[in-house]
Amino acid sequence: MACPYLAYRREDAEHSFDTDRAYCTAAETFVQPMRADICNDRHELDHTTDCEIYLEADE
């Protein structure tokens, strides 16, 4: 299951993109593409153990 703080957006105050991109609502920023794999629990990644932003926000 994907991170509950993950959203897909095209823009924020500083960025505008042609496609929806991974956005962290906890950190309030677009995330790096590699981090998006953690947000989505892809491959062998798990946001509940691998992401410091999730762990801090979930405390």
Place this chain on the structure above:
Amino acid sequence: MSYETYLAGEPVIVTAALTGGVHGKEANPAIPETPAEIGAAAAAAEAAGASVVHLHARQDNGERAFPTERFQEVTDEVRSRTEDVIVQHSTGGTGASVETRAQPLRTDPPPEMASLDMGPLNRYDHLTSENTRATVDALHDEMQDRGIKPELELFNDGHINETHQLLERRDLDDPLCATLIFGSGTLTRPRPRNFLNAIDDLPEGTLFNTLGFGPHQLAFATMGILFGGHVRVGLEDNVYYERGEIAESNAQLVERVAGVAETLGRPVATTEQAREILGL
């Protein structure tokens, strides 16, 4: 390779790392992400002096993509838009299985070269790219089966040990090609004496590529040129041109380092020369 190589004025191979898989357009809008963008960036980098392009594949939204089919789209775009550039696929992939990471080796034709990460490195606060010896061996063996030359990526001095040990386990064709990587975190600290120690510790006859992350890109490329090595630049490793000024393109970074090499008396290798030097 040594200062004597520099004095002899031997050609410098410039590798352009065009896109990577860690950061994307959120860091620099000029980072190419789609196959068409990567192909166009490869053509511009080749025109600026790059003879090798190091490629990753991404989804249209910039996220990492490992499937052979997506790498095929990328490499087809690159090959159709460039003259004769050497294609090098990444097999890096934090958190991805060996089977997933081997997918980029299976394009038709296969890449002439592929990267081989030589050991673990930390990512963020809770994650490690493991790159176990079993992973290294498995990726190496598939490269060998497909006639792909490995480019050994040495993120720190421990990976030089791993390289010596790999040579005890496997037969690699000469010349051995290694990229010495300097930066923060798990990487070798970017200091000149660490660079000198690293090139002294490489197996005899190793061709080395010099890669400094972020603000160290130009300085370490220059050291690589002066000590007989080759260089890798590009937006995968550094999104800035100068402090506070983001780079306009991969070609801009290639053009600058090509100018440094020429100024220092080493010509930039043509693709034909690069193939001969690399033993492709």
